[in-house]
Amino acid sequence: MTHDELLEKIDSVFYEEGGGLRLDKALSAVVKLHSPCTGDDHDDSPALVGVPCICVSCDGLEYPCPTIQVIEKELG
Numbered sequence: 001m002t003h004d005e006l007l008e009k010i011d012s013v014f015y016e017e018g019g020g021l022r023l024d025k026a027l028s029a030v031v032k033l034h035s036p037c038t039g040d041d042h043d044d045s046p047a048l049v050g051v052p053c054i055c056v057s058c059d060g061l062e063y064p065c066p067t068i069q070v071i072e073k074e075l076g
Helices: 003-017 023-033 066-075
Strands: none
Touching (some): 003 023, 003 066, 023 066
16 A cells, blocks of 8 residues: 555544544654655656665665554554
């Protein structure tokens, strides 16, 4: 799932089910912190096809990083 899809899923889970505890904001903040790289370094140019994108917060780990993988797994 893409980073934007994950953020949308978090919003839909908490808002459609009533959330209540405002954990949606905390979880969204973590997902936003662990975002994939963006910009010219990792666009869709032919020279970069197959080059993995990295998590901007995880010091060089590929995106999705372990943090995002756990969140995706728990959200189903």
